[in-house]
Amino acid sequence: MGAPVTAPVSLWFDQLPAAAPLDPLDGDTQADVVVVGGGLTGLWTAYYLLEADPSLDVLVVEAEVVGFGASGRNGGWCSALLPVSGDELARLHGHDAAAAMRAAMRDTVVEVGGVAAAEQIECGFAFGGTVTLARNRPQLERVAEGVSTDARWGDESHLLGADGVEEHVRATSVVGGSYTPDSARIHPLRLVRGLLDVVLSRGARVAEGTRALRLSPRAVVTDHGIVRARYVVRATEAWSAHLPGSGRSVAPVYSHMIATEPLPPEVWAQIGLDRAQTFTDARNLIVYGQRTTDDRIAFGGRGAPYHVGSGIRPEYDQVRATAAHLAHELVDLFPVLERAEITHHWGGPLGVHRDWHPSVGLDDDGIGWAGGYVGDGVAMTNLAGRTLADLLTGSDSELTRLPWVGHRSPAWEPEPLRWAGITATRKATTWADRTEARTGHASRWSGLLEHVLRH
Template sequence: MDARVTTPLWADLLPPREAVPPLDGDAEADVVIVGAGFTGLWTAYYLLEHDPSLDVLLVEAETVGFGASGRNGGWCSALFPVSAETIARAHGRDAALAMRAAMRDTVVEVGGVAAAEQIACDFAFGGAVTVARNRPQLERIASAVAAGAAWGDEAELLGPHDLEEHVQADGAIGGAFTPDCARVQPAALVRGLLDVVLARGARLVEGTRALRIAPRAVVTAHGTVRARYVLRATEAWSAHLPSARREVAPVYSHMIATEPLPARAWAAIGLERGQTFTDGRHLIVYGQRTADGRLAFGGRGAPYHAGSAIRPGFDDPRGVAHHLERALVDLFPVLDGVVVTHRWGGPLAVPRDHMPSVGLGDDGLGWAGGYVGDGVAAANLAGRTLADLVHGSDSELTRLPWVGHRSPAWEPEPVRWAGITAARRAAAWADRAEARTGHESRASALLERLTR
């Protein structure tokens, strides 16, 4: 396999869009949102839905959807990076139930808005299937299904025959299915949301990097924006802001996409209803069957770069892409020799305790993010919540346990690099050991504690 294109598939499937000029001198607004990805766009959407008279300005360092919003795997799912059990220990059972219900409802909300606003983003409510290829994976999947049922999550444990109704993966011995996930073309959803919020009166500047974010002011190289509310929606790039350097660690995830596959290949794979898929390994992989018949497949495993570095060259590490190609053929041998047309990557934001958060201070400075790769749906929930907070609403959303949460700061370097690198290597080692022996790795319990 030899990818010819190293830009995200999702952007390549859209017609070119003319960039918006940068900020031209000082400006004022009612609300300034720094970051024009999913979080920023959804926040603008719900702010203007509640009050169309608001002057909302989106400030974007690159172009709309440049970050994770335009690079992700297209899973609009109810996944949340912290378990309900962990939330219940900190906030009580009712809070955990409310958080899980809100995430499930959010998948429906995204699809509803896409339909109502006529956003053509290939939204398909096909659910998600998880494949087990060895006994430890099957045991973890069964445990997750049982645990989720206690919190209202709907999932079904599958035997090999039932699994084949969704996907046919080599060596599969079982798995699970949940309906609470939809496939989406993320860049198309970004583009559609942008068109809607601009039509409703929002303003946008691109190529305008925030140098400092403070209460009532955003300082950029092109001028200063003053506003009653300043909302930070910068996800992984938060680590490059003076006020948030150790709030999140930028960890890279990467994807590949095949050429459109022939019918015989899809007959051997499945996924005909738009299901997304993953498996039970520790080092996460994820994929979808795109609307134009490609297989888009991604995973973790890229190195964390010391000092929370984010650079364009990190988007395309050849070794990780080669690993993904081998993993894809290992899952679906029918793809051996197929052409990979796209290879890309980008950083996602990981808080020290893996807990995303959203909040608004008394000084008008707000934030949302830290989704650990589960942000396509969570960003919508964050946008609705930020809008309620700005409007002063005492709603079910503003009482959710992630509101006002503050994660511990990441350790200084080089301790941060050493810890993240050790966890990544332990996950890869555990996967290899379990595939070889058929028994749970000794590192498995440690990895579970790190992410719960």
Template sequence: MSAAARVDDATHLRGLSLWWDQVVAEDPGAATPRPPLDGDTTADVVVVGGGYTGLWTAYYLLEADPSLDVLVVEQDVAGSGASGRNGGWCSALFPTSPDALARRHGPDAAREMRAAMRDTVVEVGGVAAAEQIGCDFAYGGTVTLARTAPQVDRVTREAAEGARWGDEVQLLDPEGVAEHVRAEGVLAGTWTPDCARVQPARLAHGLAQVLTARGVRIAERTRALRTSPRAVVTDQGTVRCRWVVRATEAWTPRLPGSARDVVPVYSLMVATEPLPASVWATIGLDRGQTLTDARHLVVYGQRTADDRLAFGGRGAPYHPGSAVDARYDQVPRVHAHLHRTLVELFPAVADHAVTHTWGGALGVPRDWHASVGLDPSTGIGWAGGYVGDGVGTANLAGRTLADLITGADTPLTRLPWVGHRSPAWEPEPVRWAEITAARWAATWADAAERRTGRPSLVARALSPFLGH
């Protein structure tokens, strides 16, 4: 059953993710969609997409000019996409490495981008506190584990590279890692303060509530069929406006003319039952730290506010034609692999139940380079291509779009991602073959490094493909 087919079910958010289960348990009304658009209308700004990018854009537009009439159109419920399903990392991560940014835009631009991303984590926490959005924001940083010799080499190199770009990345020995988290087989690691744990659906839901209280119209169950200069055509009516913002991320290929702008790649998650204090005494993560390791096929985790381990990773298949469907949220073999990986890292969780499995699509541009921009001649703005780093980056996008739309000349509007245009993905079936090959290559590289203790040449060949 597709996401579009599910929106008339007032309880459809239950089971979408652990995060939405918690929101609906606290506020049953959250499961009921807001009214759809009621025929043709007008607005100053129409934002297509009710995830973080769209919500933050609306928020900062009203901060800049409270008189603006802002309408958000969302095909499902605000925050029901990646914004309510992700790993809950509000981080300073940007999908393009600083070295790659420097090669494309110059070293000063790369430093400015890194500083803006670090500031973004603080900004999200500040707004959550000011607006009283209870999203379990905890500024605990990220600890990265290295469990093979090639992984030790990578984290050592990343710590040195971070210092060159103004990032605080502490290289840790096993004892230093254990001050944050105690996992099996750790040889080294890093810690950076520039990440906060959040409950992502609470952040999205709370932000949407703030917006509606301030007069922003959020039309849910309203699918945009076409964006054009000064207008958005939806299945519920046409909106004429001055500015259009496309904030559709993994769903972008559904829009005419955008089929190859990004590809939707699935990331899946599992969450345990609340774990007893004895288990947490063994594991750690007692200051809201987020967790990853230095393998090629990304994994990520957090200790939730109610003492679960929520753990996710890539590895789900790409579906030809850039298809996005609710059926793809559940891939039992991948969820089982994630659970095995979790137990491998933390044997103390082996006897504790997994209560939630879920997934969702994220948007990947061809050059792994997120972008934000506005074409004044057409009035069309856009942001996206976050490659899974969108919790923080979407906030920066919203602030930047608000400045661009209101004509403010600020440091944000001069950041190197502003106006960037990624090349189009190849047509099918070449696109499917490339993405599938990259996924298998990352899996193979990790296995080879565990087996041989040497860096994978395949992984090195993948680096340009991954924006490094």
């Protein structure tokens, strides 16, 4: 039997009973499609492949347990966000392609909710939207610019004054903000487990505790045998950096989260979020939060160290200093939480391409891939799964013509340049936020960071 997860992974794992482990691969086998990675990308791919052709033999292999990676650790935002802007998409791919991609992302949020309802997956899906807080003038300027940009691409986004923000959430020092309805709150591991049950019921095979050692055309070599298949799909996101030949394709950058104890009604009366809105603010170093299905606040942020050589280790998942920083930032937003107990802290790597541009595709040799979600993967994995299913079954659909299909990001710099660049960018981002909070003026670092992060 596959080994169950025993070490703390996330709040989401702690809230669900341990799943019965699935057997690892038992020697060499064959399949029509082998998907490497048992997260949301892999499960959505299996789901839509079997929807398109129920006769397909689909095998998913997972090194740990299903949902062990970002799919079971993320902030529970199912949003239309992309790490690359509509304007950047238009510069790279043209106006019509950018508009199509933005529309596809909005539709994807609806699709996830629709599948959850149709398949009776109780994952706490709530279409509460996202409110973005501006807590100083530079942040307000960024929010206003974002609302203007959204309008150019058909995204519904509303600029709010301080009073308008208070209708959604009540935080300190708010001078304005924005609201978009194109976002939902979910319990991510419940979505993972629900999808797993569905694909298993439809004939997919899922092998846990089976580590892929090498991907090649028509075959995957694992530590439990070789899988021969017509198509091979790489759905390993941050862990792609550890596959032979992919070491510079993606950088595993850590994000961390904390969660409070369940909060009483009188505390929620002071905070808001009564429609399950997700929330963030417009600082340069991203933070994000949600009101969970059991009335906690789950709150996360970037800024954890990047580890030289694209390191991914269990000891990097929990960093007390990072958890303490997040707790401080949460109380700064909501002072009523000063005495609230922090019951969980966790983290994990997310996949970042050198140009921050996610991609999905299928090579002529039969190897498919998807990834580079930069933390926005809950919805993007669904779009990737639908797109991969169309590519693998030969469907000439609107999805296969989206601009992220076949996009090739440049390779990351070799070490130690990669570590130096990512570390310097993280520190500069923190410095920019401190400068803006202190002076009330936009930091000159903001423009430089945009250039460094995108090129």
